[in-house]
Amino acid sequence: MIKAFASLAERASAFIGSRSNFFRDVVVILTGTVASRIIVLLAIPFLARIYTPAEFGVLALFMTINAIIICVACGRYEMAVVLPREDRDSAHLLLACIGMATLTSILTFVAFWVWAEDLTNLLGGKELANWLWLSAAVIWSVSIFHALRSWATRKGVFTGISRANVSGTATTVTVQLVLGYVQKLGAGGLIIGQAVGQIVHFLVLLKEVARGVVSSIGGRLSFSHMFGLLKRYRRFPIYDCGASLLNACSNELPVLMLGAFFSPMIAGYYAMSRRMLAMPMQVIGGSIAQVFFPKAKQQLEKGKLDEFASSIIKRLAVVGITPMLLVTVSAPELNAVVLGQAWIPASIYIQWISIWLLSAFITSPLMQLFYVLERQKERLIYQNVQMAVRFASLGYGGLQDDPVLAVALFCISSAVVHYANCIWILYRAGVQPSLTLRILLGEFAKAIPFIVFVWFIKWFWGGNWLVIAAFITAGLAFLGFRLRDLFSRT
Numbered sequence: 001m002i003k004a005f006a007s008l009a010e011r012a013s014a015f016i017g018s019r020s021n022f023f024r025d026v027v028v029i030l031t032g033t034v035a036s037r038i039i040v041l042l043a044i045p046f047l048a049r050i051y052t053p054a055e056f057g058v059l060a061l062f063m064t065i066n067a068i069i070i071c072v073a074c075g076r077y078e079m080a081v082v083l084p085r086e087d088r089d090s091a092h093l094l095l096a097c098i099g100m101a102t103l104t105s106i107l108t109f110v111a112f113w114v115w116a117e118d119l120t121n122l123l124g125g126k127e128l129a130n131w132l133w134l135s136a137a138v139i140w141s142v143s144i145f146h147a148l149r150s151w152a153t154r155k156g157v158f159t160g161i162s163r164a165n166v167s168g169t170a171t172t173v174t175v176q177l178v179l180g181y182v183q184k185l186g187a188g189g190l191i192i193g194q195a196v197g198q199i200v201h202f203l204v205l206l207k208e209v210a211r212g213v214v215s216s217i218g219g220r221l222s223f224s225h226m227f228g229l230l231k232r233y234r235r236f237p238i239y240d241c242g243a244s245l246l247n248a249c250s251n252e253l254p255v256l257m258l259g260a261f262f263s264p265m266i267a268g269y270y271a272m273s274r275r276m277l278a279m280p281m282q283v284i285g286g287s288i289a290q291v292f293f294p295k296a297k298q299q300l301e302k303g304k305l306d307e308f309a310s311s312i313i314k315r316l317a318v319v320g321i322t323p324m325l326l327v328t329v330s331a332p333e334l335n336a337v338v339l340g341q342a343w344i345p346a347s348i349y350i351q352w353i354s355i356w357l358l359s360a361f362i363t364s365p366l367m368q369l370f371y372v373l374e375r376q377k378e379r380l381i382y383q384n385v386q387m388a389v390r391f392a393s394l395g396y397g398g399l400q401d402d403p404v405l406a407v408a409l410f411c412i413s414s415a416v417v418h419y420a421n422c423i424w425i426l427y428r429a430g431v432q433p434s435l436t437l438r439i440l441l442g443e444f445a446k447a448i449p450f451i452v453f454v455w456f457i458k459w460f461w462g463g464n465w466l467v468i469a470a471f472i473t474a475g476l477a478f479l480g481f482r483l484r485d486l487f488s489r490t
Contacts, residue, residue, distance in 0.1 A: 032163060047190075059190040076236040076241050078146045108139055153293065173197075246386070261398035262398075319361075378424075423436050
C-alpha cells in the first residue's frame with residue numbers, strides 16, 4: 001500500500017509538473033498527507049466509540065507534554081539544515097541535531113521517572129503517570145524525524161516524506177484499534193499506539209535519507225566544523241528556541257489548562273475537536289509549509305519574494321476560507337454522525353476552534369518567512385504577545401468556571417493575533433498590507449453564497465443527514481467554481 005501511494009505521488013507530480021515546480025512538490029507531499037489523513041478519518045469513528053472522551057483527554061495531555069519538549073529538543077537547528085550551500089554542512093547540522101535529541105530524551109526519561117506522579121496530579125490526569133515514561137521514545141524519534149525531514153526537503157526527497165507519513169499513521173491507528181478493542185487498555189492503548197507509530201514514522205524516513213547523509217559526510221566528520229556551524233546558526237537557539245517554546249506552549253495551553261481547571265473529559269472534547277478540524281488543514285497547509293521554506297529562499301535570492309508570498313496567501317485563502325466556514329455552520333450535524341452521541345458536547349468547541357484554525361491554516365506556512373528573512377527576534381516578540389493573550393483568555397474562562405467561554409476567547413484572540421502577524425511578516429517580505437487585506441476580505445465575501453445555502457437548509461429543515469447533504473453540495477459547488485484559481489502559475 002505504501003509503495004502504491006508513493007507511485008501515485010510520482011504520477012501526480014509528473015502530471016502537473018509543467019504547471020509549477022512548487023506546486024508539483026506540494027502535490028507529492030500532499031499525496032502522502034492525504035493518504036495518512038484518510039486512514040485517520042476512517043479510524044476515528046471506531047476509536048471514538050472504543051475510547052471515552054476522558055481517555056482521549058489523557059492522550060492529549062501526553063501529546064501536549066511531548067510537543068512542548070520536542071520543539072526545543074534540537075535547539076531549533078533542525079530548521080537550519082535546509083540553509084547551507086554545501087550538503088556536507090547540512091549533514092553536520094543533522095548529526096548535531098541527532099546528538100541533541102538523544103541527550104534531551106535521556107534527560108526527559110530521568111525527569112519523568114522521578115516526577116511523573118507530581119506532574120500528572122498537577123494536570124489532572126492521574127492515569128497518565130503510568131505511561132509518561134514513553135515520552136522519551138516519542139521525543140527522540142519525532143525530534144530526529146523533524147531534522148531528517150529538513151534534509152529530505154533540501155534534497156527534494158518528498159516521496160520519502162510521503163511514505164513515512166503513511167507508514168507512521170497506519171501503524172498508529174492499527175495499534176490503537178487493536179489495543180482498545182482486544183486488550184481494553186484504556187488511555188494506555190492510545191498512548192502506546194502513538195509511540196509505536198512515531199517510531200515507525202522516523203525509521204521509514206531514516207531509511208530513505210541515510211545513504212545520502214553518509215555520502216555527504218564522505219568520511220570527513222569534523223566536530224570542529226560542526227561546532228563552527230552551530231555558531232554560524234546560533235540565532236536559531238538564541239531567538240527561535242524561546243519563540244518556538246512559547247508557540248508550542250500557547251498552542252497546547254488549552255489542553256493543559258482545561259485539564260487543570262476542569263477535567264480530562266473537557267480536555268478530550270477540545271482535543272478531538274481540534275484533531276478533526278486540524279486534519280484537513282494539515283493536509284494542505286503542512287504540505288505547503290514543507291515546500292515553502294526552500295522555495296522562498298530561492299525567490300528571495302532572485303528578488304521575487306513578494307510576488308511568491310502574495311501568490312501563496314491567495315491560494316491558502318481560496319482553499320481555506322469557504323470550506324472552514326462550511327464546517328463551522330455544519331459542525332453539530334457532522335459531529336453527531338461521525339463521532340456518536342458521547343461526543344455531542346464537543347460540537348460547540350468545533351465551531352469556535354474552526355475560527356482559530358482557519359487563521360492558522362492561512363498564516364502558518366507564511367511564518368517560514370521569519371526564517372528566510374532571518375527575523376527570529378521579531379518572531380520571539382510575536383510569540384510573547386500570543387502567549388500572553390492566550391493565557392489571559394483561558395485563565396479568565398477558567399476563573400469563570402466556563403470551559404466554552406475559555407475556548408471561545410482563546411480562539412478569537414488567537415485568530416486576531418495570527419492575522420495581524422501575517423500582515424506584518426508579508427509586509428517585511430515586500431507585500432503591502434492593503435493587498436493582503438484585499439485578498440483575505442475578497443475570499444470571505446466569495447464564501448457568503450455557499451454559507452447562506454447551508455444555513456438556509458439547516459434553519460428551515462434541519463436534520464443531520466439533510467444538513468450534511470447540503471454541506472457536501474456546497475463543497476462540490478465551491479470546488480467547481482474555484483478550482484481553476486488553484487492551478488494558476490506560481
